[in-house]
Amino acid sequence: MARWQPGTRGRLQAVALQLFAEQGYDRTTVAEIAGAAEVTERTFFRHFADKPEVLFAGQDGFLGMFIxxxxxxxxxxxxxxxxxxxxxxxxxxxxxxxxxWSRARQEIIDANAALGERELGKLATLKASLGEVLRDRGVAEPVATMAAETAVTVFHLSFAQWIAADEDRPFAAIAHERVDALTNLVQSAR
Incomplete structure (x- = not known):
């Protein structure tokens, strides 16, 4: 098997997603993913801590984009x-x-309860991190927590729409639409 080929991480993710879709997440092994990507299992583990990490890699970058x-x-x-x-x-x-890729990834996650829990955990981590950074900036409670919860809700709804089968608008346009809807909701309550 070839070693240290360029693009190995991306290739492993693409192959894993394809195998998960074809065989199911639980029936796909790390050995199969590595073999299909033409690398060793050891190479797989250089890029990912475990099989779920293929779907959840990049958490730090994801959090950083918000924080x-x-x-x-x-x-x-x-x-x-x-x-x-x-x-x-x-x-x-x-x-x-x-x-x-995001659509296919979400289908795999939705079909597996443990992966769904991990996805919810990722969103919970995002909420906690946003709350913390808001409090560090001097935003008082309960506003800091409400703002963090709101941000994650708007993000989650935006992402769900962005990956919908009939959707073709950019993520930013969808997120702006959701923020505007929230703004209108709050203003109508006055």
Whole structure:
């Protein structure tokens, strides 16, 4: 088997996704993924800690896409504007070329309860991290937690729409639409 080929990580992810779709997640082994990608199991484990990590790799980058824009915002930026900045930045994590992969990934996750729990855990980590960075910026409770929860809800709804079969708009446009809907909801309550 070839060793240290360029693009190995991406190839492993693509092959794994294909095998998961064809055979099911639970019936696919790391050995099969490595073999189909023409690498050794050892190479697989250089790139991923375990089989689920093929679907969940990049958590630090994902969190950073939300947290960095909040951390670097000018002092005095209102909490809702901080959330809007985070959602705008998160759109960079979901370019058009990633949509097909994201749709297929979500189908695998939706078909496996343990993977669904891990996905929910990822969102819970995002909420906690956003709450923490907001509190670090001086946003008081309960506003910091409400803003973090709101950001994750808007993100989750935006992502679900972005991967819908009949959707072709950019992630940013969908996220803006959701933020605008939330703004209208809050303003109508006054």
């Amino acid at each position: 960095d824009p909040i951390s670097t915002a000018p002092d005095g930026t209102p909490p809702f504007d901080l959330i809007r900045r985070a959602l705008d930045a998160s759109a960079a994590f979901f370019p058009e070329e990633r949509r097909v």
